[in-house]
Amino acid sequence: MKTIVTGGTGFLGRAVVESLEYLGASPVALGRSDGDLKDLATARRLVADADLVIHLAATVGGVGFLKSNKTSAYYENLTLGFNVIEACRSGDVRRLVLIGTPCSYPAESPLPLQEGAIFDGLPVGDTGPYGLAKASVSHLANHLLLPCGKDVATFIPANLYGPRDNFEPARSHVVASLVRKAVVNSRQGTGYFEVWGDGSATRDFLHVDDAAETIAQAVLSETPFHGETFNLASGEETSMKVLSEIIAEAVDPAMTVVFDPEKPCGVTRRMMSIDKARVRLGFRPRIALSDGIRDTVRWIERTDVWKSWLPARVRKAA
Numbered sequence: 001m002k003t004i005v006t007g008g009t010g011f012l013g014r015a016v017v018e019s020l021e022y023l024g025a026s027p028v029a030l031g032r033s034d035g036d037l038k039d040l041a042t043a044r045r046l047v048a049d050a051d052l053v054i055h056l057a058a059t060v061g062g063v064g065f066l067k068s069n070k071t072s073a074y075y076e077n078l079t080l081g082f083n084v085i086e087a088c089r090s091g092d093v094r095r096l097v098l099i100g101t102p103c104s105y106p107a108e109s110p111l112p113l114q115e116g117a118i119f120d121g122l123p124v125g126d127t128g129p130y131g132l133a134k135a136s137v138s139h140l141a142n143h144l145l146l147p148c149g150k151d152v153a154t155f156i157p158a159n160l161y162g163p164r165d166n167f168e169p170a171r172s173h174v175v176a177s178l179v180r181k182a183v184v185n186s187r188q189g190t191g192y193f194e195v196w197g198d199g200s201a202t203r204d205f206l207h208v209d210d211a212a213e214t215i216a217q218a219v220l221s222e223t224p225f226h227g228e229t230f231n232l233a234s235g236e237e238t239s240m241k242v243l244s245e246i247i248a249e250a251v252d253p254a255m256t257v258v259f260d261p262e263k264p265c266g267v268t269r270r271m272m273s274i275d276k277a278r279v280r281l282g283f284r285p286r287i288a289l290s291d292g293i294r295d296t297v298r299w300i301e302r303t304d305v306w307k308s309w310l311p312a313r314v315r316k317a318a
Contacts, residue, residue, distance in 0.1 A: 001025075001051045001052065002028065002049065002050045002051050002052070003020060003025050003026070003027040003028065003050065003051065003052040003053075003054070003219065003220075004027065004028045004030060004046070004047055004050040004052070004053050004054070005017055005020070005027050005028070005029050005030065005053075005054045005056060006030045006037060006046075006047070006053070006054070006055045006056055006057035006080075006084060007030070007031070007055070007056030007057035007058060008027065008028070008029025008030050008031060008054075008056065009029055009030075009031030009032075010031075010056060010057075010166070011160070011162075011164060011165050011166050011208060012056055012099070012157070012160060012208055012211065012212060013029060013031075013056045014029070014164060015162070015164075015208045015209055015211070015212035016054060016056065016212045016215050016216055017029045018212070019209075019212045019213045019215070019216035019217075020216045020219070020220070022216075023216055023217065023220055025216075025220060028050075030046055030057070034046060037057055037080050037083055037084060038076060038079045038080055038083065039083070040083045040086060040087075042083075043083035043084055043086070043087040044083075044086070044087045044090065044091065046087075047084055047087040047088065047091065047093065048087045048088070048090060048091025048092065048093070049091060049092055050091070050092065050093050051092065051093065051094055051095075052093070052094070052095050052097070052219050052220070053084065053088055053093050053095070053096050053097065054097045054099070054215065054219055055080075055081065055084045055096065055097065055098050055099065056099050057080055057084075058077055058080065058099075058134075059072055059073055059076040059077055059080070060073065060077070060101075060130060060171075061170060061171035061172070061173070062171070062172055062173050062174060062177055063126055063127060063174075063196075063264055063265065063266045064170075064264070065170055065171055066103075066126055066127045066129075066130050067126035067127075067264060070126070070128075070129040070130075071129070073129050073130040073133065074129035074130065074132060074133045075133075077130060077133035077134060077137070078133040078136060078137065080137075081098070081133070081134070081136070081137030081140070081141075082137070082140065084096070085137070085140055085141045085144055085145065086144075088141075088145060088150060089144050089145055089148060089150070093150060094150055094151060095150065095151040095152070095153070095219065095225075096141055096145060096150065096151070096152050096153075097152075097153050097154075097155065097215065097218065097219045098137060098138050098141060098152070098153070098154040098155070099154070099155055099156075099157065099215070100118075100134045100135065100138055100154045100155065100156040100229065101127075101130065101131055101134045101156060101157075102131075102156060102158060102159075102204070102270055102272060103123055103127040103128070103130050103131030103134070104118055104123050104131040104132070104134050104135035104156070105117055105118060105123065105131070105270075106120055106121030106122060106123060106124070107121075107123070107124045107125065107267060108120075108121060109121070111237070111269060111270075111271050112235065112237075112271045112272055112273035113231065113270065113271065113272045113273060114231075114273045114275075114276075115156070115228075115229040115230065115231055115273075115276055118135055118138075118229065119135070119139070123135070125266065125267060126264060126266065127266060127267075138152075138154040138229065141154075141227070142227035146226065146227050151224050151225055151226065151227075152225065152226075152227045153218060153219075153225035153227070153228055153229075153230070154227075154228070154229040154230070155211075155214070155215055155218070155229075155230050155231075155232055156229060156230070156231050156232065156272070157206055157211040157232045157233070158203070158204035158205060158206040158231070158232065158233035158234060158272055159173060159174060159175065159203045159204060159205045159206070160173070160175075160205075160206055160207070160208045160211055161173070161175035161176060161179075161205060161206075161207065161208065161292060161293070161296060162207050162208035162209060162292060162295070162296055163208075163295060163296050163299035163300075164208075164299070165179075165208070165296070167179070167180045167305070167309070174203065174240075174243075175205060175243070175247075175293070175296075178193070178195060178243065178244060178247050179247055179251070179293070179296060179297065179300070180309060181193040181194065182247050182248060182251040182252070182255060183251055183297070183300060183306050183309065184306070184309050184310060185255070186251050186252040186255060187306065187310060188310070191254065191255060191256060192255060192256045192257065192258050193244075193248070193255060193257065193258070194257075194258050194259075194260055195240055195244050195257055195258070195259050195260070196259075196260055196263035196264060196265050197240055197259060197260070197261060197263060197264075197265030198259050198261040198265075199239060199240045199241035199244065199257075199259045200239060200240070200241070200268075201239065201240050201265040201266065201267070201268055201269070202237045202238060202239050202240070202268075202269045202270060202271065203237075203238060203240070203243070203270050203271075204233040204234055204235070204236060204237065204238070204270055204271045204272045205234060205236075205238055205243070205289050205292075206232060206233050206234050206285060207285070207287035207292040207295075209287065210232070210285045210286060210287055211232045214232055214277070214281060214283050215232075217281070218230075218281060228280075230276055230277045230280065230281065230283075231272040231273060231274055231276065231277060232274070232277060232283065233271075233272035233273075233274050233285070234274075234285050234289070235271070235272065235273065235274040235285070236271065236289075237269065237270075237271035238289060240259075240265065241257070241259075243289075244257040245257065246289060246290050246293050247293055247297075249290075250290075250293045250294045250296075250297045251297055
């Protein structure tokens, strides 16, 4: 049974591949060097002969990246998704697992966010085009693949974090971005790090391993999903202020946090319901946010990845 993971060399992709291997599978991890999935012929060549496909490849980054790249975030993710769907439709694939985003939820959706609210309205704001593309891909997969007898499931992870995250400033999500700022400022002795917004915005954070284990178990399951969508989250609402304090404590307890309310921070509040995943999949997040942040900081220190983040003069001194 051939299992393919598009975006399998990325942050979540690597964790999913490792979880699949732990479960006895031998997945094929596709990265950019294997071919451009935005080309339909390439997508067919890479994907069509698989039995199971997990589609993780995406053009994505934090709020700043999505604000500056609204057109490409929409067009490229829609194109990637359509090509993978078409390759599955015309090939041997019997199940496609898609990875969605909380950005797909309409702004007026009540909290905690429940899967059925995805199509109650349109996503808005700086992340809206990305969210719309991802929701459209799931909708399209259900319309094109289910009538062909091919199974589809969509998983919507909360804000993921953990070791091996993408810490590049232009592409990093909120936890990775703040951890990098804190580590760099700590090494430079500034005594503080800056957080966009006033600290009141909230998010739902999930360790990458908790998401990856559930996704891997689901794709290998014999139970059909019939196009259903599942949130994967902590089910807890955490403010940027609390997150920043946890990061400061893990990096350097003497550091202070400075907020910049003039900078964008995305939607005001976000928390996701995990009732459906808990009942249907037995999903139970096991890694607490404070433990996961400490784990991430220890990985950064152990691998010395932080040294590449410093200016050259500081790096030499370190």
